[in-house]
Amino acid sequence: MTNTKLYTIIYVVLFASATVQVLVEFAGVAYWTAFGLIIVLSAVKAVLVAAYFQHLRWEPRSLTYLVGIGLAAALALTLAASYSIL
Incomplete structure (x- = not known):
């Protein structure tokens, strides 16, 4: 049985990190700082999607x-x- 609460939390985290990525892009942060932050956030999102939505966790x-x-x-x-x- 799927855990709706867990998937909702993961969805909210993914949505928030995507929003942070867009805000970093438009915030006028130094290029390499923004690049590093966006890469880290993208890696976290990829791990969450692979682990939970593609069921690799189980x-x-x-x-x-x-x-x-x-x-x-x-x-x-x-x-x-x-x-x-x-």
Whole structure:
């Protein structure tokens, strides 16, 4: 059975962090400070979505590690592609 209260709290946290990201973008904060904050908030949101909405929180750890390895590979390929453009 789904826990509606838990999903509501996670939704509110995701909504609030998205709002903070927009506010940081328009606040006139230094570029690298804003960039770092937005990256951290995006990572937190990605972990929450993967853990709860994609149900990785309740899956066996081996499946979670498999998804983590796929994510690391995708990030590595993206980083390599961004350096090859320069």
